Amino acid sequence: MKPNYLSNWVSMAYLPLLLLLSGSAFSQAAEENYEGSTLNYHQYSGNAGLDWWLDHGYWLSLVLISVGAVFFIGTVFRKLLISDPKEKYDYINGPQKKSYLYSAYTVNIAFFFFMTTVVLGGKFIWIYYIAQVLVSGVFVGMLHFALKFTFQFYYPTLVERKLKKLRYKPRKASNGAIMELLSEDEEDDYLDEGMQAEEEAMAIDYDVWIDRASGELKIEKYDGYAHALKCPNCKYQTYKLIKEELISKPTHRRSGKAYKYYACTYCGHKGKRAHTLHPTHHVKTADQIHQEEDHGDLSDHKEEPHA
Numbered sequence: 001m002k003p004n005y006l007s008n009w010v011s012m013a014y015l016p017l018l019l020l021l022s023g024s025a026f027s028q029a030a031e032e033n034y035e036g037s038t039l040n041y042h043q044y045s046g047n048a049g050l051d052w053w054l055d056h057g058y059w060l061s062l063v064l065i066s067v068g069a070v071f072f073i074g075t076v077f078r079k080l081l082i083s084d085p086k087e088k089y090d091y092i093n094g095p096q097k098k099s100y101l102y103s104a105y106t107v108n109i110a111f112f113f114f115m116t117t118v119v120l121g122g123k124f125i126w127i128y129y130i131a132q133v134l135v136s137g138v139f140v141g142m143l144h145f146a147l148k149f150t151f152q153f154y155y156p157t158l159v160e161r162k163l164k165k166l167r168y169k170p171r172k173a174s175n176g177a178i179m180e181l182l183s184e185d186e187e188d189d190y191l192d193e194g195m196q197a198e199e200e201a202m203a204i205d206y207d208v209w210i211d212r213a214s215g216e217l218k219i220e221k222y223d224g225y226a227h228a229l230k231c232p233n234c235k236y237q238t239y240k241l242i243k244e245e246l247i248s249k250p251t252h253r254r255s256g257k258a259y260k261y262y263a264c265t266y267c268g269h270k271g272k273r274a275h276t277l278h279p280t281h282h283v284k285t286a287d288q289i290h291q292e293e294d295h296g297d298l299s300d301h302k303e304e305p306h307a
Contacts, residue, residue, distance in 0.1 A: 046124075053116075053117065054117050056117075057113045057114075057116065057117035058113070058114065058117040058118065060113050061110040061111070061113035061114040061117065062110075064106050064107070064109055064110035064113065065106075065107060065110045067106050068103045068104070068106035068107040068110065069103075071099055071102055071103040071106065072099070072100065072103040074099070075095075075096055075099040075100060075103070078091070079091055079092065079096060085166045085167070085169045085171065086166075086220050088166055089163055089166040089167055092159050092162060092163060092166070093159070093163060097151060097155055100151065100155075101147065101148075101151045104147045104151075105144065105147065108140055108143050108144055108147065109140070111136075111139075111140060111143075112136055112137065112140040115132065115136035115139075115140075116132065116133050116136055167207070167220075167222065168181065171209045171218055173211035173214060173216045174214075174216060175211070175214060175216075177211050177213060177214070179209040179210060179211045179216070179218065180209065180210055180211070180212065181207060181208070181209055182208045182209070182210060186208075187206065187207070187208035190208050190210070190217060190219065191206055191208070191219070193266070194234060194235075194236040194238070194266050195219075195236070197236060197238045197265055197266035198224070198228075198236050198237050198238055198266075199224070200265065201224070201228050201237075201238045201240060201265045202224045202225050202228075203223075203224045203227070203228030203237045203238060203240075204221060204222070204223065204224050204237050205221075205222045205223070205224045206219055206220065206221055206222070207219070207220045207222065208220075227240075228240045229262065231264040231266065231267060231269055232269065232271065233264060233267050233269035234264060234266055234267040234269065236264070236266050236267075238264050238265045238266040238267075239262050239263075239264050239269075240262060240263065240264075240265060241260055241261070241262055242261050242262065242263045243260075243261045244258055244259070244260050244261070244275075245258060245259045245261065246258050247259060249277070250277040250278060250279050251279060252279060253279060254279060255276050255277060255278055255279055256276070256277030256279075257274060257275070257276060257277065258274075258275045258277055259272045259273070259274060259275065260272060260273050260275050
């Protein structure tokens, strides 16, 4: 196996491994707690509500494990059924990421249910059980943020090579002929002025494929490097932030306010949006807080007309 395929295999094996380890842990716990013909997962607490949870929560964790597995397997099969490179690119870059994340979250919740329904030790002791719930909650919470961080920052690097391969994979025309990818200079002849403006703003990048024999054309849209919003006037993604204006400073107890000014690089439309600045949370002395509150209110600030 070539090293450059390692990242793809890691991303494909991550969740199945998590599911297998979860199933193994559950099966081992069930086997260790098997007594005669009765499964005894816990010592009863004497509280009807808690005993119901201890009886049913374990099986709910197994259901959640199954749901997570169905999410993951369904995502893999759905991707395999997509033949068009651009559609597969968009799927990997969007829905697949969300499905994998939901699968991981589901398994994580299942772990919490499992840990809070299997009471460790021989005799039920309330203080031990409360500590067990708290420790399980902390562990699951940490794992939740670790998964969120992984999918937000590490996932794009895992699929980057695959996405690049899909983007530049030769396209086929409806007659089966291989299409040609035009250069940046050539593609401008097939893009309207708004599309060209989006590319100049680096908010959108367009690829133009052409079959010169038949004249069939495919224009594919990809995210650019710069951030821009969709213009409310021309609807192109060329609405860029040009400046910010502070109206009132945030204090320790009160939110602030600022205006963000935007301009469209294509049609020239201009506008502004109010933006709330959250209160500051760092520790300050009482004198500093009172001083900010006395001088931070700029509500009588006269806004100049926006040209």
